[in-house]
Amino acid sequence: MPASSIAVPQAVWHDAAPLMTPGIVVENLTKTYRRGFSGERFHALNTVSLNVRSGEVFGVIGPNGAGKTTLFGCLLGFLRPDAGRITIDGHAPDDLAVRAVTGYLPERLVLDRWMTGFGFLAYHHALARLPAATRRDDCAAALARIGLDPEAGQRAVRSYSRGMLQRLGLAQALLGSPRFVFLDEPASGVDPAGVVLFRRLLGDLKGSGVTVILNSHQLEQVERVCNRVAFVKGGRVEAIETLDAGSAHARGLRIRWAAGGAVTAELLRTAAERGGAGFVEATQADSGGGAGRFTARDDEGAARLLRALIEAGVPVVEATPDEGRLERLFLSDAAASPPPVSVEATRFMPPAVPGSGS
Amino acid sequence: MNRELVIAFWRQRGSAAFRMAFLLLVFGFPLLMTAAMPGGGLGIVRDAVGITMVLAAGMIGQDVSSGVLQLLFARPVRRSEYVLSRWLSVAVAAGAIAVLQIALAWLILNARGAPQESGMVLLTMLQRVVEVIQITAVMAMFSSLVNGVGDLGLWFATTVVGGILQLAAQAKGWGWVGRVGAELNRIVGPDVGLVALMRGTGGWSDLVTTLSIAALALLIAVVLVNRKELSYATTG
Numbered sequence: 001m002p003a004s005s006i007a008v009p010q011a012v013w014h015d016a017a018p019l020m021t022p023g024i025v026v027e028n029l030t031k032t033y034r035r036g037f038s039g040e041r042f043h044a045l046n047t048v049s050l051n052v053r054s055g056e057v058f059g060v061i062g063p064n065g066a067g068k069t070t071l072f073g074c075l076l077g078f079l080r081p082d083a084g085r086i087t088i089d090g091h092a093p094d095d096l097a098v099r100a101v102t103g104y105l106p107e108r109l110v111l112d113r114w115m116t117g118f119g120f121l122a123y124h125h126a127l128a129r130l131p132a133a134t135r136r137d138d139c140a141a142a143l144a145r146i147g148l149d150p151e152a153g154q155r156a157v158r159s160y161s162r163g164m165l166q167r168l169g170l171a172q173a174l175l176g177s178p179r180f181v182f183l184d185e186p187a188s189g190v191d192p193a194g195v196v197l198f199r200r201l202l203g204d205l206k207g208s209g210v211t212v213i214l215n216s217h218q219l220e221q222v223e224r225v226c227n228r229v230a231f232v233k234g235g236r237v238e239a240i241e242t243l244d245a246g247s248a249h250a251r252g253l254r255i256r257w258a259a260g261g262a263v264t265a266e267l268l269r270t271a272a273e274r275g276g277a278g279f280v281e282a283t284q285a286d287s288g289g290g291a292g293r294f295t296a297r298d299d300e301g302a303a304r305l306l307r308a309l310i311e312a313g314v315p316v317v318e319a320t321p322d323e324g325r326l327e328r329l330f331l332s333d334a335a336a337s338p339p340p341v342s343v344e345a346t347r348f349m350p351p352a353v354p355g356s357g358s
Numbered sequence: 359m360n361r362e363l364v365i366a367f368w369r370q371r372g373s374a375a376f377r378m379a380f381l382l383l384v385f386g387f388p389l390l391m392t393a394a395m396p397g398g399g400l401g402i403v404r405d406a407v408g409i410t411m412v413l414a415a416g417m418i419g420q421d422v423s424s425g426v427l428q429l430l431f432a433r434p435v436r437r438s439e440y441v442l443s444r445w446l447s448v449a450v451a452a453g454a455i456a457v458l459q460i461a462l463a464w465l466i467l468n469a470r471g472a473p474q475e476s477g478m479v480l481l482t483m484l485q486r487v488v489e490v491i492q493i494t495a496v497m498a499m500f501s502s503l504v505n506g507v508g509d510l511g512l513w514f515a516t517t518v519v520g521g522i523l524q525l526a527a528q529a530k531g532w533g534w535v536g537r538v539g540a541e542l543n544r545i546v547g548p549d550v551g552l553v554a555l556m557r558g559t560g561g562w563s564d565l566v567t568t569l570s571i572a573a574l575a576l577l578i579a580v581v582l583v584n585r586k587e588l589s590y591a592t593t594g
Contacts, residue, residue: 073587073588076428076432077431078428078431078587078588079587079588080587096434096436097434099432099433099434099435100434102432103432104428104429104432106425106428106429108425109429110424110425110426110428110429111426111429112366112370112426114369114370114373114374115369123362123366124429124433126362127360127362127363127430127433127434127435128433128434129434172429182432
């Protein structure tokens with residue numbers, strides 16, 4: 001079935017926000033493995049339910065062994081769940097119609113070492129059943145998109161560095177303008193320039209309405225690009241956090257000032273309000289200086305806050321971003337306490353979608 | 359069948375220096391022997407097992423163990439299509455090389471003054487192709503069972519067990535054990551009997567059995583690969 005003919009089932013959704021199209025629906029997904037000599041079963045995934053809306057960038061985070069990779073394996077149809085169901089645009093994940101519109105970058109790209117970078121892209125272009133007439137141009141454009149020069153594209157991939165392989169992997173994942181992109185630690189082993197490039201490409205995907213599932217330990221990256229993030233732990237989705245830019249969630253900022261100014265809590269609060277930011281608390285150091293915590297809506301808000309503080313006579317010497325919300329989620333997990341951030345309920349009971357199953 | 363998979367597999371095999379060196383050996387050595395002993399006729403280029411083994415070993419298992427299958431199966435490629443493409447890749451390449459070997463042996467024998475009947479040469483070529491079809495299918499089945507080049511081990515183990523059972527049956531007079539041993543050996547070493555069939559001294563059963571084994575082995579390989587969970591989740 002051609003990609004464009006994927007049917008969108010009509011359904012009534014009982015989620016917090018209305019859906020334009022079903023996107024990815026995971027219902028009560030359970031996957032167990034046998035462990036050790038005793039053959040004892042453990043739950044890699046335990047009744048996981050979530051939905052990813054069409055066109056959103058959805059992050060999956062969690063500690064090692066949480067079940068993220070198993071979830072990815074099930075979403076991609078590599079693993080068979082013991083129970084539960086996954087549908088992607090109403091189809092089973094291993095449906096060829098879904099795969100025709102899916103791009104995937106594994107954490108560690110394994111490929112035939114004899115291939116050239118260009119040959120590898122051409123091979124996947126053909127496997128994806130994209131038109132042969134545009135193969136050369138598409139592959140050249142894909143190489144350019146991920147910052148690999150044509151000369152590198154003609155070299156065997158055995159000579160590629162880890163970062164180059166990761167870039168090449170991203171290029172193949174984006175061949176043919178997929179509608180669903182699964183990225184497993186995409187920036188792993190990539191140099192800082194590559195990280196910036198990956199972030200920009202993710203932004204482009206987000207802007208073009210591609211549904212992206214991102215598994216990453218780079219929380220700052222996840223926080224920057226994802227609309228929502230699922231926090232997975234012990235095979236369960238513990239929380240789903242909404243991170244949309246412009247949301248009511250504020251960004252923390254820690255500001256330190258030197259001795260010499262008459263800094264009071266009232267002054268700080270007034271300056272923060274003038275800068276459109278929030279004042280949380282302040283501490284005075286013995287040296288006469290001090291530090292305070294503030295909240296700003298975004299980078300621009302943080303800049304306005306700093307300007308307002310300086311204009312109010314606060315001798316600012318340092319401003320550092322507070323730990324991210326996702327970082328706090330992780331830290332709170334480490335402390336074995338409930339996450340202090342607001343979470344969106346993970347309940348999701350979509351109606352049965354006809355003609356689908358995993 | 360998937361043309362891209364077939365071509366990629368050929369290129370992969372062609373780029374493996376160690377494998378190509380082995381292929382040269384199993385291809386060239388019988389030709390040298392034919393040149394040295396023309397009295398042996400085409401009998402020296404006895405079978406295509408060596409050629410097929412060199413090309414087939416790890417045809418699926420190496421993809422499983424290396425991890426390239428995840429990326430492949432994320433594409434719109436059916437698993438059955440993958441298995442059949444692998445089988446076709448090996449069968450066509452090994453069949454062509456086996457036929458070329460016989461053709462060269464024929465030329466050598468002609469040059470050495472031991473000409474062979476052309477009809478017999480063509481029949482030998484056809485028989486070799488049918489043998490390759492079965493051996494490749496059985497290797498596809500073994501390769502879908504075990505990772506890496508473990509299929510070679512299974513092939514040797516089956517050959518050895520089959521031989522031992524036949525010997526034991528001879529020594530002890532156990533008919534059914536001998537039959538099992540013969541069947542095992544039949545699975546890994548086809549007996550096409552095409553020459554006998556064409557001469558009217560044999561029946562169709564050998565050819566039918568050969569093709570049945572090939573079809574069954576391919577079916578099993580497809581089922582096994584379809585059921586295979588790709589070891590994506592080793593790290594949880």
